[in-house]
Amino acid sequence: MIVLDSNVYVSALYFRKGNPFEIVVRALSGRLKVAISEVILAETLGVLRAKFNATSWQLAEAEQTIRACTHFVTPSQKLHVIAEDPDDDRILECAITAGATVIVTGDKDLLRLRQYGGIKIMTPAQFLQTAQPL
Numbered sequence: 001m002i003v004l005d006s007n008v009y010v011s012a013l014y015f016r017k018g019n020p021f022e023i024v025v026r027a028l029s030g031r032l033k034v035a036i037s038e039v040i041l042a043e044t045l046g047v048l049r050a051k052f053n054a055t056s057w058q059l060a061e062a063e064q065t066i067r068a069c070t071h072f073v074t075p076s077q078k079l080h081v082i083a084e085d086p087d088d089d090r091i092l093e094c095a096i097t098a099g100a101t102v103i104v105t106g107d108k109d110l111l112r113l114r115q116y117g118g119i120k121i122m123t124p125a126q127f128l129q130t131a132q133p134l
Helices: 006-015 018-028 038-052 056-068 086-098 108-113 124-130
Strands: 002-004 034-036 102-104 119-122
Touching (some): 002 006, 002 018, 006 038, 006 056, 018 056, 086 108, 102 124, 119 124
């Protein structure tokens, strides 16, 4: 099980190319098991709306795609690990609840950790270099 940061979903769904897109394609095909929380979904859709002016139709399509390739979890604990950006803690919370082995992100604050609680934290490129179907 892996967790994708909202920046991975945004890149995959908006640009539709590159490593983030490849990861989402693998998840859609069932080759990867991906966990997500409602908070990560909401952040993803919010960024697509605010920064990329996504239309209602585009947001609905993005949500449908994400829901089709993920397993939803409800984090049971609140963490306070990343002081620079507390929203990043939501990614860690999701990963812990899901029993994930990897977090895939482009976020520098998360990447600086390298791992948390035995969960590896890596870029999309790093993940694809080492990925085996989960």
